[in-house]
Amino acid sequence: MNSEEVLEELLNVELQINEVQAEINVLLERQDNLYQRKSELQSLLELCKETEDSVSQGTGTSTNSENWSGSFKWDSEADDIKLNIFGISSYRANQREIVNAVMSGRDVLVIMAAGGGKSLCYQLPALLYDGIALVVSPLLSLIQDQVMGLAALGISASMLTSATSKEDEKFIYKNLEKGEGSMKILYVTPEKISKSKRFMSKLEKCYHAGRLSLIAIDEAHCCSQWGHDFRPDYKNLGILKTQFPNAPVIALTATATQRVQNDLVEMLRIPKYVKFVSTVNRPNLFYMVREKSSVSKVVIDQIAEFIQESYPNNESGIIYCFSRKECEQVAKELRVRGISADHYHADMDSVAREKVHMRWSNSRLQVIVGTVAFGMGINKPDVRFVIHHSLSKSMETYYQESGRAGRDGLPSECLLYYRPGDVPRQSSMVFYENSGLENLYGIVQYCQSRRQCRRSVFFRHFAEPLKDCNGMCDLCAVASEVKEVDVCSHARVIISMLQDVQKSNQKMTMLQLVDKLKAKHNDLERRISAYSLCY
Numbered sequence: 145m146n147s148e149e150v151l152e153e154l155l156n157v158e159l160q161i162n163e164v165q166a167e168i169n170v171l172l173e174r175q176d177n178l179y180q181r182k183s184e185l186q187s188l189l190e191l192c193k194e195t196e197d198s199v200s201q202g203t204g205t206s207t208n209s210e211n212w213s214g215s216f217k218w219d220s221e222a223d224d225i226k227l228n229i230f231g232i233s234s235y236r237a238n239q240r241e242i243v244n245a246v247m248s249g250r251d252v253l254v255i256m257a258a259g260g261g262k263s264l265c266y267q268l269p270a271l272l273y274d275g276i277a278l279v280v281s282p283l284l285s286l287i288q289d290q291v292m293g294l295a296a297l298g299i300s301a302s303m304l305t306s307a308t309s310k311e312d313e314k315f316i317y318k319n320l321e322k323g324e325g326s327m328k329i330l331y332v333t334p335e336k337i338s339k340s341k342r343f344m345s346k347l348e349k350c351y352h353a354g355r356l357s358l359i360a361i362d363e364a365h366c367c368s369q370w371g372h373d374f375r376p377d378y379k380n381l382g383i384l385k386t387q388f389p390n391a392p393v394i395a396l397t398a399t400a401t402q403r404v405q406n407d408l409v410e411m412l413r414i415p416k417y418v419k420f421v422s423t424v425n426r427p428n429l430f431y432m433v434r435e436k437s438s439v440s441k442v443v444i445d446q447i448a449e450f451i452q453e454s455y456p457n458n459e460s461g462i463i464y465c466f467s468r469k470e471c472e473q474v475a476k477e478l479r480v481r482g483i484s485a486d487h488y489h490a491d492m493d494s495v496a497r498e499k500v501h502m503r504w505s506n507s508r509l510q511v512i513v514g515t516v517a518f519g520m521g522i523n524k525p526d527v528r529f530v531i532h533h534s535l536s537k538s539m540e541t542y543y544q545e546s547g548r549a550g551r552d553g554l555p556s557e558c559l560l561y562y563r564p565g566d567v568p569r570q571s572s573m574v575f576y577e578n579s580g581l582e583n584l585y586g587i588v589q590y591c592q593s594r595r596q597c598r599r600s601v602f603f604r605h606f607a608e609p610l611k612d613c614n615g616m617c618d619l620c621a622v623a624s625e626v627k628e629v630d631v632c633s634h635a636r637v638i639i640s641m642l643q644d645v646q647k648s649n650q651k652m653t654m655l656q657l658v659d660k661l662k663a664k665h666n667d668l669e670r671r672i673s674a675y676s677l678c679y
């Protein structure tokens with residue numbers, strides 16, 4: 145063989161090696177996807193097993209064993225109240241079936257997305273039944289909104305909270321004890337049940353006189369320690385079923401994983417409940433994630449530009465921040481850029497918080513910049529955008545917070561700014577929570593996804609069959625090219641750095657590690673360029 149022939153064969157072999165490598169890459173990618181799907185299917189299987197176990201033990205029944213959409217004797221009266229009092233022409237998914245189950249005296253668990261119409265599911269039966277319906281709700285502001293809304297419809301509803309006047313309290317107790325007055329719905333906070341003996345004794349009289357029509361537990365996920373808003377006073381609500389066994393209980397929530405559902409039905413002592421689950425899908429919400437700069441001014445500039453370009457007509461929005469200080473800073477910087485914004489967090493007194501909330505609710509303030517404290521009870525229907533300045537602590541929290549957009553069903557946007565540097569900040573907060581880190585890594589996966597539709601991550605998380613996204617997330621809307629990078633050498637350097645740290649018994653935060661890695665990388669690049677200059 146002469147040198148020319150050798151060279152030709154060499155080139156040919158190199159070509160073939162490249163082809164084989166390309167095939168290996170394709171197979172490796174396929175293997176990666178299969179591993180991912182395998183782990184998703186394994187967790188789905190676990191969830192299915194849990195559900196089947198609870199059904200076989202008689203602790204849960206699904207809607208399909210009984211026909212809740214058939215005809216019932218209260219049908220025409222229900223239709224009349226729905227239309228002429230609530231002004232609603234047709235039921236949304238599951239509403240009619242839920243009303244029928246409650247009217248049949250069954251205990252019911254309702255899981256329905258934010259803005260899905262949960263209130264009607266207990267308010268309509270409350271009017272159909274004789275007597276008084278008791279509603280337990282976690283927040284004063286939520287209760288006030290509901291009572292005001294019902295009064296506007298001409299429905300007699302009252303609330304018994306720390307803010308109730310003596311006179312109103314007297315009126316409520318007369319209604320409960322003696323059946324005097326026209327009260328149909330009574331809202332209370334969970335503390336009333338666990339702390340007021342006087343109230344419980346009046347309620348007992350009401351029940352024994354056959355006037356307690358039903359018990360509704362709003363935001364029922366607060367019962368469970370595995371939920372995202374655990375309230376200790378919710379733990380004591382099981383007493384209601386024990387004391388008033390014949391009053392149907394309806395527990396309502398927007399999100400509850402299987403574990404939370406199991407927990408809350410146990411807490412509420414409703415083992416033979418009927419469950420209605422509506423989809424978690426919010427088809428009008430456009431989900432997107434953007435890379436977050438480490439320079440805070442750049443992030444604010446981008447947020448301001450997004451709001452000014454997309455929402456120039458003062459359309460309402462929410463920005464969630466990690467800390468109170470960040471909230472104040474972001475709100476201030478937005479004001480400097482001409483956007484009407486104010487902060488909301490737990491360090492403010494309740495009057496100041498209420499003021500900001502009211503200004504925003506009345507659309508006199510465009511953007512509220514809040515911590516997680518800006519949570520339940522936000523009923524503004526026309527929120528057009530929810531921006532996360534930092535990632536939330538779990539998929540549940542993100543679903544709830546982003547779900548405050550578009551409750552009126554109109555197109556709205558949910559934008560999350562993500563940078564890996566924010567993960568350790570959150571992990572130090574959730575480390576001691578039940579499954580805190582596991583939950584955090586769930587949302588990290590959502591943020592880091594380059595191929596998987598954002599919506600499909602929600603479906604998988606809530607163990608729901610996948611549905612079409614219809615191009616309503618950044619990954620489905622724009623076909624982006626994914627560049628593959630082999631990071632094995634980086635991983636090796638990180639491992640050797642960590643081994644050094646361990647050997648010398650030092651401590652290092654994630655950010656320090658990243659800085660050290662960058663320094664090492666820069667140093668290496670400098671040496672390579674110096675080396676190539678010499679030769």
Ligand SMILES: Nc1ncnc2c1ncn2[C@@H]1O[C@H](COP(=O)(O)OP(=O)(O)OP(=O)(O)O)[C@@H](O)[C@H]1O
Nearest residue numbers: 232234235236256257258259260261262263264398
């Ligand atoms: N069948 C229906 N048709 C039209 N509008 C409805 C129907 N049911 C409820 N609504 C309206 O939808 C809006 C949201 O309802 P509701 O406040 O009960 O939602 P929700 O499920 O409690 O939401 P959240 O979890 O966010 O509090 C309300 O304005 C309500 O009047």
